[in-house]
Amino acid sequence: MLQELETIYKEALEAIASVRDSEALRAWERTYLGEKGSVYGMLRSIGKLPKEERADFGKRANEVKEALLAAMTEREKLVSAAELARDLEEGQIDVTLPGRPHPTGGLHPSTHTLRELYRIWGDMGFQVYRSRDVEDDETNFTLLNIPEHHPARDMWDTFHTTTPGVILRTHTSPGQIHAMRELGDEGNEPIRVILPGMCYRYEQVTARSEMQFHQLEGLAVGRNIRMSDLRGTITEFARRFYGPKAKIRFRSSYFPFTEPSVEVDVECFLCGGEGCRVCKYSGWIEIAGAGMVHPTVLQNGGYDPTQWSGFAFGMGPERMTMNKHDIRDIRYFWNNDLRFLEQF
Numbered sequence: 001m002l003q004e005l006e007t008i009y010k011e012a013l014e015a016i017a018s019v020r021d022s023e024a025l026r027a028w029e030r031t032y033l034g035e036k037g038s039v040y041g042m043l044r045s046i047g048k049l050p051k052e053e054r055a056d057f058g059k060r061a062n063e064v065k066e067a068l069l070a071a072m073t074e075r076e077k078l079v080s081a082a083e084l085a086r087d088l089e090e091g092q093i094d095v096t097l098p099g100r101p102h103p104t105g106g107l108h109p110s111t112h113t114l115r116e117l118y119r120i121w122g123d124m125g126f127q128v129y130r131s132r133d134v135e136d137d138e139t140n141f142t143l144l145n146i147p148e149h150h151p152a153r154d155m156w157d158t159f160h161t162t163t164p165g166v167i168l169r170t171h172t173s174p175g176q177i178h179a180m181r182e183l184g185d186e187g188n189e190p191i192r193v194i195l196p197g198m199c200y201r202y203e204q205v206t207a208r209s210e211m212q213f214h215q216l217e218g219l220a221v222g223r224n225i226r227m228s229d230l231r232g233t234i235t236e237f238a239r240r241f242y243g244p245k246a247k248i249r250f251r252s253s254y255f256p257f258t259e260p261s262v263e264v265d266v267e268c269f270l271c272g273g274e275g276c277r278v279c280k281y282s283g284w285i286e287i288a289g290a291g292m293v294h295p296t297v298l299q300n301g302g303y304d305p306t307q308w309s310g311f312a313f314g315m316g317p318e319r320m321t322m323n324k325h326d327i328r329d330i331r332y333f334w335n336n337d338l339r340f341l342e343q344f
């Protein structure tokens, strides 16, 4: 057995001399020093020897084990140094290569338009007032002079929740009530706000109509506010948004919460009124619904309509963005298609 041990020892030393990487080193360790390896095999069978030989054999076997462990440690150093050198050689960093650009996000086209609107209306003295997306039926309709069962409710196809009376707002106009009640000091203070936000309608989605879209509402309440103030304000806004030559026209219309009501058109800035695809060959593009705040609505906001008056308007930022960039389909806005979004 001693002879056999010496053979294993010699063989192990020869084998380790040709080990070049850590994988081969682990295999070598398993073969000779592992629990099932040959050196331990020898140590385990010590009992087969005659008693008087056991001590010498055991001593020699331990020497062999220690020597092989030392050889392994030595080899490990060589192998890892060689591997490091190889990694450095192969994975060399070329510091002269240009850096890789990180893709960065951009602002959504609607955000661009909304920010421009905030800036212009801010310059004109309107502060931003945020109102809730989830509304009650009462504020979205009744307090805006649209009682239950009134046919005008059909103008806004509504998303209802499972809680009776709780809906998603169909327009930003209910924010008028909140703003008047919160900022008006019980009908004693004038207010001038814009109310931006998402609106929801249970509508057939088409190239021009989404079931989710932004509106930007405007509301001014004060003493002696007249239709001419509405005209002047909207005209000034259009001049700032569409350029100094922008022409505006008002068409009479109907909204239950304004009286009189109008729709505002701007002369088509693409064809200059000649008629083109964007303005549907009419020369005009609709930009807002507007009017003088209905006395009932003023009253619901806490104001005495014999002393106070106001105007309101509601515009659609997506439609405005579509006109500006000749975007032919509103469905691009919420599709999250980077090929569209990256253009802004």
Ligand code: FA5
Pocket (backbone or CB within 6 Å): 170, 171, 172, 173, 201, 203, 208, 209, 210, 211, 212, 213, 214, 215, 217, 255, 258, 286, 287, 288, 289, 290, 291, 312, 313, 314, 315, 316, 317, 318, 319, 330
């Ligand atoms: C209203 O919602 C009124 N609340 C506006 C108003 C406010 C009138 C204050 C008077 C005083 P209308 O339904 O027309 O009106 O919507 C206003 C604007 O929202 C439209 O001109 C359009 O730009 C936008 N809009 C309406 N429905 C959609 C839709 N389905 N998809 C995209 N934009 C829409």
